[in-house]
Amino acid sequence: MLVVFEGPDNVGKTTISENVSKQLKKDNIPTQNVAFPGNQHGTLGRFIYELHHKHNYYNINHIPQISLRLLHVAAHFDTINTSILPVIDKKLVLLDRHWWSTFVYGKVGGIKREVLDKIMEIEKMAWKDIEPDIIFLINRKKPIEIRKNQKWMKLRAEYLKLAKRESVKKNIIKIENDNTIEETTQNIISILKAY
Ligand SMILES: Nc1ncnc2c1ncn2[C@@H]1O[C@H](COP(=O)(O)OP(=O)(O)O)[C@@H](O)[C@H]1O
Ligand SMILES: Cc1cn([C@H]2C[C@H](O)[C@@H](COP(=O)(O)OP(=O)(O)O)O2)c(=O)[nH]c1=O
Known part of the structure; x- marks a missing residue:
């Protein structure tokens, strides 16, 4: 079972x-x-995570939006093969982010829709026929640490729009995490146990 x-x-x-x-x-x-x-240490996915967060460390001044999205797509091919496919039949996989992130961050990053759609075509190939059983869209009125608030509001709005579009074909549950983390965790546990 796959829960996102x-x-x-x-x-x-x-x-x-x-x-x-x-x-x-x-x-x-x-x-x-x-x-x-x-x-996971020793994987391309982990390397791309590091590159995304610390590109200066690798002497890279700037990563263009389209390149960054393509790097994430490359990471997803790797993580699906190394960490998801080998365990999906034996374990409940709890996946922190999904192809939705590629779409939403690409859109907010200003990539033209026709280019983004092409990137998404490749991204979705990575998934073969694996579909999440449940997608929990975690939502808040404001970010936990207030930093780049304006971009964050745009990301949130794009996520809500995408969830609305996808809800016709997927089991999407919006979870508000404005109260305590314990309450949110228990809420999700009860949903999973009832599933
Ligand atoms: N409901 C909550 N109330 C207060 N702090 C929270 C809550 N949920 C998460 N946190 C804290 O916020 C921080 C960021 O959470 P994190 O899980 O890294 O978010 P994300 O993965 O969405 O970026 C962590 O220190 C976490 O313990
Ligand atoms: C999966 C994915 C993540 N990202 C971004 C979102 C985050 O800024 C970063 C992942 O870093 P991370 O620190 O794991 O994010 P979070 O704050 O959600 O815990 O990568 C993309 O831009 N595209 C993607 O496809």
Whole structure:
């Protein structure tokens, strides 16, 4: 089973997916956390994560938007093959981000729709026929740490628009994480247990 956590930065996705996983493991449900672009040492996904966050460290002054999206797509091919496909039949995979991030960050980054659609065609090939069983869209009124607020509001709006479009074909559950992390975790656990 594949369960996805999506949403802009700083809404609590990583913490929630780790808390949910800890709780399910306590209940003897085999669970695996996976994050996009990738968090396993020794993988291309992890390298692209590092490159995204610390491009100056690699002596790169600037990564153009289209290049950045294509790097993420390359990471997704890797993470799906190295971390998702080998365990998907045996474990509940909790995935921190999905192809939605490529679309939303690309759109807010100003990539023209026809170019973005082409990038998305390749991105979706990485997924073969794997569809999430549930997508939790984690939402907040404002980011947990207030930094680049204007861009964050745009990301949030794009996520909400995409969720509306996708809701005809996918099981999308919007979760408000404005209260405590414990409440949000319990809310998600009860939804998963009832599923
Ligand atoms: N409901 C909440 N209330 C207060 N702090 C929270 C809440 N949810 C998450 N956090 C904290 O916010 C920070 C950022 O969360 P994180 O899981 O990294 O978000 P994301 O993965 O969406 O960027 C973490 O320190 C986390 O513990
Ligand atoms: C998966 C993905 C992430 N990203 C971005 C979103 C985040 O800024 C960054 C991932 O870094 P990370 O620190 O994991 O994000 P978060 O704050 O959600 O925990 O990569 C893309 O731009 N495109 C993508 O396809």
